[in-house]
Amino acid sequence: VRRVVVVGAGMAGVQTAVSLREHEFSGSITLLGAEPHHPYDRPPLSKSVLLGSADGSAFDVDFAGLGIELLLGQHADAVRPAERQVATARGTVPYDRLVIATGAEPVTLPGAVGVPGVHMLRTLDDANALRPVLAAKRQVVVVGAGWIGAEFATAARESGCEVTVVEAAERPLAGVLPAEIAAPMRGWYEEAGVRLLTGATVAGVEPGAVVLADGTRLPAGAVVVGIGARPTTGWLAGSGIELDAQRAVRADDRLRTSVPGILAVGDCASFPSARYGERLLIHHWDNAVQGPRTAAGNLLGGDEPYDPVPYFWSEQFGRFVQYAGHHTDADQILRRGDPDGPAWSVCWLRDGALVALLAVGRPRDLAQGRKLIERGALLDPSAAADPSVPLKSA
Ligand code: FAD
CATH class of the missing domain: 3.50.50.60 (FAD/NAD(P)-binding domain)
Structure with a gap:
């Protein structure tokens, strides 16, 4: 592999480029982004940037130092897999491997x-x-x-x-x-x-x-x-890259698309989760950080499945809300603390094992719970019901 092109310069695209260098890839990396701005992080946009307490949220990445070529303000209009080219209004960009990281757009x-x-x-x-x-x-x-x-x-x-x-x-x-x-x-x-x-x-x-x-x-x-977002994949029409019913790039468990040499990461791609037995499309920041690490390794010849415990946070009305896991097939719900109070959590279990956790103002529950979910551990229900005792396995 000599030339990698990443389309989309949000978190997932930037993380892919950086991870390739972390994997000691020494070939050329081109990061193509439609927005004119230096690549930036989105979560602060609805928080500090909106309030004016931060002027921006540009990523602190030394692109030049890492030898990552930035083509900003350039929209990729099409992928031509037969020629291994990405088409833009300014011409074509050739690739050996392509990573699609075009995120999502608001409905x-x-x-x-x-x-x-x-x-x-x-x-x-x-x-x-x-x-x-x-x-x-x-x-x-x-x-x-x-x-x-x-x-x-x-x-x-x-x-x-x-x-x-x-x-x-x-x-x-x-x-x-x-x-x-x-x-x-x-x-x-x-x-x-x-x-x-x-x-x-x-x-x-x-x-x-x-x-x-x-x-x-x-x-x-x-x-x-603010009525939701959907994958930005319209530009892939005619490429032969398979999309799913939600119009996300349909990746496999290695984050490879249906076209050889092309991978997909972040908000634009769904993948099958063995952990949860279903295809996941995740529109959260952590997935745009973790997925690219796996994708970069796989692009360079690795063979790692991507099967994360999803995680996200939100800051609203003075509360820090965090969620880890996936609760759709849970069979039991356990509450920790008073939901009318300032801090409480909810645990979802399946066959006694913790599968998901929502924490409001209880970051420690989240940290402990996330580890238990990753291990597939059985939850000690009496500890879980008492908010003064740390979450632990049975
Ligand atoms: P994006 O960030 O959408 O980046 C994709 C980039 O690709 C965009 O810059 C786009 O312009 C570009 N692009 C698209 N099409 C093309 C094309 N054809 N050619 C070239 N470039 C293209 N998640 C949390 O977990 N916690 C939070 O608190 C949180 N807060 C958020 C607040 C806001 C306001 C928003 C919008 C999102 C928030 N998220 C949060 C979600 C998180 O930011 C996203 O999951 C993450 O940004 C996804 O990264 P991405 O790189 O996959 O996609």
Whole structure:
């Protein structure tokens, strides 16, 4: 292998390039990114960057020193596997091995595209466009009570904005957590002074207002749409690279795509998990760090499966929320601590083994639980039920 091209200069692309050097790959590495900015990290965009307490979140990576060529502000338009080339508006980029790391793009709200005052929150440009909204303490309507909606609402309230969150489901995080687990989160919105309208469908967005299906007109100095993200894979049309039903690159357990010599990592790719017995598409930061480490090794002749215990965190309404594992086939739920209090955890078990853990303000539970999940350990239920005792195996 002499020339590796990585398309997408987010966390997964950058980590792939850096990992290749860590594996002592001495050939050429080209990192191609559509955004014009020096590669940056996304989680701070809905936190410190939005609040103005950080000016940016550029990765502290010495690309020149590592011999990583950056082609920024260049969109890859197509892959031509027969010629081993990536096509851009400026010409073609040849590769011996290709890594697809084009991440995800926000789902748009029908009727809101192009309406003045409607924002998304995915890129540095998005965050920069929202900073003046917060600084001017505008009245904002947030569509979607998921992770992004909650984090944006938190920052907007902290800045003194009046905030209404409109959610089509009956509760926050409906697609992610079971009803009884997410129930206390409704109170977090109230406590922060955020008006949360659940079971509310947006019928239309016009300059200055969001109109709901029941006719309610919500005045809005700005609208932020946070209704999910989907893999950025449209540019792969015609490449022969197989996609799954969610339009993610369908990778195998080594993160190889259906086309030889091409791998895929991060938010754009799904992979089969032997640990959980299903295909996973993970839109979280840790996966964009861990996957590339495995992919880089496999690209250079290694043969390691990628089967992580998924992990993510969120900072919302003054709380540090963390989750590890995957709970879909759990058969038992154990609570640790009072869900109406400031700090509590939830353990999901299957046949007595810990398979997932949600920790609110209890980072130690997360750290201990994550290790137990990795080991597939049986959980000691009496220790688990007593929040003053560390989580341990039976
Ligand atoms: P991306 O970060 O999306 O990077 C992909 C890059 O590829 C983009 O820069 C894109 O412009 C570029 N690209 C796309 N198509 C092309 C093309 N055809 N040619 C060239 N370039 C292309 N996760 C957590 O676990 N905790 C958090 O607290 C958290 N907070 C977040 C806050 C925000 C505001 C956002 C948006 C995400 C957050 N995440 C968080 C998720 C996490 O940031 C993502 O999982 C991670 O960024 C995925 O990295 P990636 O490199 O796969 O994709």
